[in-house]
Amino acid sequence: MKQGARAEQQEDQVGKAGGKITPRETDYPQWYQDVIREAELAEPAKVVKGCMVIKPHGYAIWEKLQRDLDGRFKATGHQNAYFPLLVPQSFITKEAEHVEGFSPELAVVTHAGGEKLEEPYVIRPTSETIIGYFFSRWIESYRDLPLLVNQWANVMRWEKRTRMFLRTTEFLWQEGHTAHSTHEEAQAEVMRMLDVYGDFAEQVMAMPVIRGIKTDSERFAGAVQTTCIEALMQDGKALQAGTSHDLGQNFGKAFNVMFQTEAGGRDYVWQTSWGVSTRLVGGVIMTHADDSGLVLPPRVAPIHVVIVPIYKNDEERSQVLAAAESIRAQLADVDLAPPRSRHRDFIEVVIDDRDLRPGNKFYMWERKGVPVRVELGPKDLAKGQVCVKMRVDTAAGRGKEFIAQNEFVATIKERLDRFQDELLRIARERLQERSRTIDTWDEFLAAFAGEKSTFAWCHWDGTRETEAKIKEQTRVTIRCIPLPGHGPAPEEGRCVFSGNPSARRVLMAKAY
RNA sequence: CGGGGCGUAGCGCAGUCUGGUAGCGCGCCUGCUUUGGGAGCAGGAUGCCGGAGGUUCGAAUCCUCUCGCCCCGACCA
Incomplete structure (x- = not known):
């Protein structure tokens, strides 16, 4: 942190309910941390080096990403499974490049049950090895192929330098692992999943990406080829947002994953692996957030609409809250999921009836990135209207709009869809610029x-x-x-x- | 692993140079007044001053040793 920024921040915190968000211009890394803190997405675990606690609002975003991705994996024929957290140390050493790549960042379990283990376990940094082992037991014939599995898991890499969401010692991710009878089929799988990631990033996260191939020095340890999606962050840096690897027969050979071919011969399987992690949450932040805090595209927002009731006495309070509840009930039936989607995505509405002044609430919800704010007071009830404010001024809405209640409800889906599109458009323009x-x-x-x-x-x-x-x-x-x-x-x-x-x-x- | 910073109330910090028995702001609790862009007043609670040794009549403060966290680099989703 820069000295000036810190001093300024302290000063500005005095007399205010929430903390200060350092402007991007002043100190970009500090801004990033401020947004995470103020939106209550996560905090450093402190007592566990390099780890973070993902707080409910941050985890809810991850769950939305997860749910959408999971549907896309299943739609492309994959099934979820789960493999052990601990991997025998000897497994890691079976693939030469893989050892070299991951050895420096392994956490090793040497003792358990009060005794020293004969062979230490490593905490998985990724699961190619242990999954390779099980593939070798499951696959006998070409009829067993392709084998398409995915695992949602935590992994651990002892990185020298950590940053919240972008690189933490422990992180959550998904790792797809597949085995095929031909290289061509494996290569097609690699590209299919890269496309899944690319489409997801753009359609759901509103984050445009460049799809490409890694150079030899940036390739995954043990892969023949690594493909990736790269996104532009607001400071001009790149974020590797997802990878899809062609593992060739490297792990097949290391773990003796063989199958009987249709022609009667024997061959090693051709494998792929692909993954995205909680790093995506960092991508959302650095693609859309501004100096007022987080900005969430509706498809990743855990809360779409916050209603702030305004009243002067108990009578007004009960009237306003009843009206708010009626609006909430109507919005709750609106499904934002696109046609043919594998899941439903109902609008989440929060009525913020805490005993705080409205202005305070406005700031809080802005920092949390809620796309739509509704102010509802006696004047609105009298006119049958609502006061609507979008988190960011775009073609989907600017400033405070006063709209008839029924019209607001009838057009909420269009409004949110439009907002989603606008965020993508803005991000695309930035990428171009x-x-x-x-x-x-x-x-x-x-x-x-x-x-x-x-x-x-x-x-x-x-x-x-x-x-x-x-x-x-x-x-x-x-x-x-x-x-x-x-x-x-x-x-x-x-x-x-x-x-x-x-x-x-x-x-x-x-x-x- | 190098460079920098920091461990004192829930959070952010002052106090450390020059030892004298712990303070400020925010938050929290109670009450009243407030409520359309960060409320006001009055009362109140909260500390093994990161840990262990030492010096001293007396240590948050001085000395030694430790443990940890954050930031900036090299390594990486």
Whole structure:
């Protein structure tokens, strides 16, 4: 935290009910933490290094993400299962690259039941190994394939540096694991799930993403190829929001997962794995939130509408609350889920009848990112209207609007859908504005000076050495080599760093 | 693992230099008045001053040793 920002924050907290949110301009990382604290999404666990407590409002967002994703996994033929938290240490060492990649960040259980264990367990950093082991027991014939499972779980990686939601020692995620009889089929699975993630990010989180392939140095430890979705955060940095890996036969060989082919031979299975984590919550924050706090797209909002009753005496209070309850009951039947969705998404309404002044409530709910606020007082009852304020001024509503009650109820779905679309449109515009082609090293240095970042489309000579040097000098990494339709069309050019020939531009940015 | 910061009331902090028996703001509780953008007044509760040793008549404060957390880098969903 910067000294100035802290002093300012303390001063501003004096005499106020809630804490202060540092403006993004002043100190972006501090803003991020302030939003999380003020929206009551999570807090550092303190007593457990690098871990966080996800508070009810934060967890409710995760549950919404989870529910939608789960429906998409099932719609693509996957089933949920659950594997042990602890993995025999020897399992991790069976795949050479996998050991190397994960060893430094493992937490190991050496004692249990009051005794030293013969073989230590590691707390899963990911489950390829133990799932590989069970796949080898479950798969005998090509008739057992494809095997498509997903696990919702917690995992643990002892990272050197943690940030709430973006990188914590323990985090929640989903990991899909599949086994196929041919490489082509596995590759198709990898792309199918990448598309699931990409569509989900855009349609549900209103977070536009670039789909691409990781370079060798950024590839998952043990994978043949890693594909990813990358999102632009408001500070110009990139967030890897999801990955889908082609594991080839690497784990098949390591865990002897063989099957009898249709032709009667024997072969190792071709596997994939794919995952997204609670990091997505960080993505929502850094895509939409503003200096007043969190902003939630309706499809991830646990609460869509908050009604703040306004009254001067008990009689008005009971009248207003009765009217509020009637509106709540009508809204509660509205299903926001898109057609053909696997689940229903009814509007959640909170009537905030706490004994606080309305202004105080307005600030609180704004910080929590609730999309729609309704003020309801005696004047509104007299006129049969409601006072509506959207969390952010967009084409879906600006300022305080006074609308007939029945009209408000009748159009709430359109209003929320429109708001969802507007947030996506704004995020897309930002992505466009912050994306640029860069061809000279001077221009590159200027674009990434200090803490600055942007989505830079640059030519790269394809070597690990160049990639490493760029990273060393600027902290900029190659986020991905874009898939067709993502980023500029392929064109020959010269590497922004080395000047050597390049076949296409890649996405470069500083990353979370 | 390097660099920086910090452990004192639920939260944020002052007090530490210059030892003298713990304070401010917010929040919390009670009451009254309030309620369309962060309410006002009056009363009230809350502390093993991170832990362990030491120095001293006396330690939040000085000395030694520890434990932990946060932030900034290198590593990564």
